[in-house]
Amino acid sequence: MEKSVLTELFKTEERIRVLRYVAERSPVTATAVIAATGVSKALVSRYLRLLARNGFCTQRGREYAWNENARSLAVKRLLNIDLLVAAVPLPEWARGIGVYGSYAEGTNTADSDLDLWVLVDKYTPDLEVPAARVGKSAGAVVGTEANLLILTPEKLSDLRETDRPFYTNLVRSSVTLGGTSIDNN
Numbered sequence: 001m002e003k004s005v006l007t008e009l010f011k012t013e014e015r016i017r018v019l020r021y022v023a024e025r026s027p028v029t030a031t032a033v034i035a036a037t038g039v040s041k042a043l044v045s046r047y048l049r050l051l052a053r054n055g056f057c058t059q060r061g062r063e064y065a066w067n068e069n070a071r072s073l074a075v076k077r078l079l080n081i082d083l084l085v086a087a088v089p090l091p092e093w094a095r096g097i098g099v100y101g102s103y104a105e106g107t108n109t110a111d112s113d114l115d116l117w118v119l120v121d122k123y124t125p126d127l128e129v130p131a132a133r134v135g136k137s138a139g140a141v142v143g144t145e146a147n148l149l150i151l152t153p154e155k156l157s158d159l160r161e162t163d164r165p166f167y168t169n170l171v172r173s174s175v176t177l178g179g180t181s182i183d184n185n
Contacts, residue, residue: 005054014039023076024110027063077106087141090178095119098176114146123152
């Protein structure tokens, strides 16, 4: 039986570092990957060929471009979720916290912002400061600007009635990182 490509993709921290870098930037060269990740030339070269051979990237000369197909999007989503679960703990004042948009869908690039939601029982203005801290902290870990949407059950109900396209996309693309999911409200 042939070994799963997943075993090779996630074998070491160095490989995961390279994978994160390549998945967010397109196209890349081996030289750029080496400089950004600190991984050896031999490993980067072998790993980029592995990604190309298995359909995660397309090689054109010295450049490798990330492909958007079912497996590559799933791998990128997993990388994003793994990073965010560690970086975005559930605040004690919230019922749930999650991500939506490009980071949840695996379509983010180095220029993407991070869209987070936090579910609370009741909105009060004093939540703004701790919510801003959560967004700033998460953005710093990911290396991008973070937007935090504060949701209540009433706000979700209102969105469902007044902005059905946004509500549907929010619920469909959302990944709960901790606590209660928004599709349960």
